[in-house]
Amino acid sequence: MDEFNASKPIYLQLADRINRQIVSKELKAGEKLPSVRDMGIKYSVNPNTIQRTYSELEREGILETKRGQGTFVTEQEDRLVQLRDNLKHEQILLFVQVMQEMGYSSLEIISGLKDHLKFDIGDE
Amino acid sequence: MDEFNASKPIYLQLADRINRQIVSKELKAGEKLPSVRDMGIKYSVNPNTIQRTYSELEREGILETKRGQGTFVTEQEDRLVQLRDNLKHEQILLFVQVMQEMGYSSLEIISGLKDHLKFDIGDE
């Protein structure tokens, strides 16, 4: 169903996807993730690859596994807050980088963004 | 060397790439682009696909074809300014969309961006 970019390992792309789902609250703290086998079927990927994704996220403290029960989103809220913050900085960094490559100055970037958002907030 | 995403026609991905090169001044106004044949070899793509890319960009007024001479970046600066502006909005839209999906409000987006850029500009 979904496809993967060839330039980055699948297991990391899956990790990114899960991270985004956690940050957007599609996956909540303490929620159980699909088993490595089910997840493997869902994404047409080998269970070992899912296993690698889960291991990586567990190493980062985002997921926790309970032997014989499954893999769960951590309930340590500070980890999730930290994750949210990391993803935010990542996105901002990416955005600024692209804009600067296009020749925009910091001020232009901010003002462009404000223009775009001026309907949402009451202008500045 | 580079690979393409399966979710969007290759000819449009190539158009995006050329657009970015123009906006970032890698390709300057009036500059000649490689022939469809050379470009096809460079990206391991059928020359017809390149032709379609060039046609699309010509339709948008970004490129101009001179019979017997080749394809060139337009010298009409207003077109390039317009392009630059379009890409800017596109990037901003994408960025804001992702940030909102992550649950950030407009104000948080702007302040996060300012924090990131505060070293470049002298604050606001």
Place this chain on the structure above:
Amino acid sequence: MDEFNASKPIYLQLADRINRQIVSKELKAGEKLPSVRDMGIKYSVNPNTIQRTYSELEREGILETKRGQGTFVTEQEDRLVQLRDNLKHEQILLFVQVMQEMGYSSLEIISGLKDHLKFDIGDE
């Protein structure tokens, strides 16, 4: 349940285990050990192997067999004291050996150990 190392006879590994249980008072002086049959089942090992273990420990004066009654930990306290002392020296030897292989001098070993224990004792 437990498994054995391939580098040493199982009957000696079992003897070590029993020795440790005696020294740690899990097995007390005069206490009866399980029959060779029960012990064999417990460790998934042939009763003959257990018999060999018991014989070895009897030879060393740690265990005593009473015909028709079973095998018991000796009640001769001096033997047990001696055993305790032997195991201590064994452990110390092993520890020092490993530490020296890692390049630590005698002084470093002692100071490292004191650092580790300084919370238990009131320093020296």
Place this chain on the structure above:
Amino acid sequence: MDEFNASKPIYLQLADRINRQIVSKELKAGEKLPSVRDMGIKYSVNPNTIQRTYSELEREGILETKRGQGTFVTEQEDRLVQLRDNLKHEQILLFVQVMQEMGYSSLEIISGLKDHLKFDIGDE
């Protein structure tokens, strides 16, 4: 040639082994390790298992890999010092634990160790 304990993953036992070799200077800073394939042959283990060992140690900053060249012991001495210290504490912890299970107090452990080492140092 060598055998592994069933109670701990092979890839971690191999990591321990490499760590010990580094601390004992059998492997020096900057030295190249055997390729995953050679190492796999040496220990009669699948190259993927070696790969996992190398990855783990790289994640810990002990090893560094240069694509297409091989895997090397890091040249960052602080990492190696840190490793040496970690292994020291690990060994001490293990030793003290065993001794305490045998019923020895902290003072007895230290005095026993001093007795053992009294030939090396000039007593206390």
Place this chain on the structure above:
DNA sequence: GTGGTCTAGACCACA
């Protein structure tokens, strides 16, 4: 050549 990733299929411990 090197390490890095992925698949397929297997066996294990835990609950």
Place this chain on the structure above:
DNA sequence: GTGGTCTAGACCACG
């Protein structure tokens, strides 16, 4: 059932 480990064999990017 779950995740964790391991093997066998394959393809890739890098130098």
